[in-house]
Amino acid sequence: MGRALALGAPLAAVLEIAVFVLLGEWIGYGWAVLAVxxxxxxxxxxxxxxxxxAWRGFVASANAGQPPGERVTDSVVGLGAGLLLTVPGFLSGAAGLILxxxxxRKVARGGVQRWAERRVSAAVAGDFFGPRKVKVHRGTPESDGAIEGEIVP
Structure with missing residues (x-):
């Protein structure tokens, strides 16, 4: 992850500058600066x-006794969009607008939820995102009596 960030950040900066220069030549640098x-x-x-x-959704879910995960992950995606828009540049701004x-936003929210579920215990994920669904595979049981299956979000 760190290696990708170390290579990706300078590449993103070069792309942002190139897009700014191209747009500046097309519409004028003053308008390009105003747009940024x-x-x-x-x-x-x-x-x-x-x-x-995010804060209001978390408090409302906690007060209602509901898992706050969906509201919080939606707000995390919104915060990410805001951060991308805040960074000066047209490519990051376009990514923020797309989010x-x-x-x-729905696709990104699912990705954030899967990322969070992989990094916490199953109990914490259940408390945060609600009960998990389990998909059971039919077949012969193992000798220890365990049922093979997978947890599906």
Whole structure:
């Protein structure tokens, strides 16, 4: 992970600069700077909104006795979109805007949930995301009486 980040960050910076230069030549550098500033401003507003939304959703779920996982993961995706918009650049801004679209947000929310479930114990995942569904494979039982299966989120 660290190696990919070490290689990916400079590559992303070079791509952002190249896109900025191309867009600056096309629409003018003043307009390009204004567009980057506008995207960053939208990102800051989104960060504030999603942060408050995450906290309110967590508190509401906790007070209702429901697992807060779905609300929190949706807000984490929103925070990620806000962070991408806040970073100066058109490619990161485009990625942030894409994460605001409901289909992309749903896919990203599923990815965040799977990532979180792999990093915590099954009990914590159950408390956070609700009861897990178990898919049982039919067949001959093992000699120790265990049933082979897999947990499906």
């Amino acid at each position: 500033l506008a995207l960053s401003f939208v990102g800051m507003m989104l960060l504030r909104r999603e942060g408050m939304r 605001l679209l409901p289909p992309a």
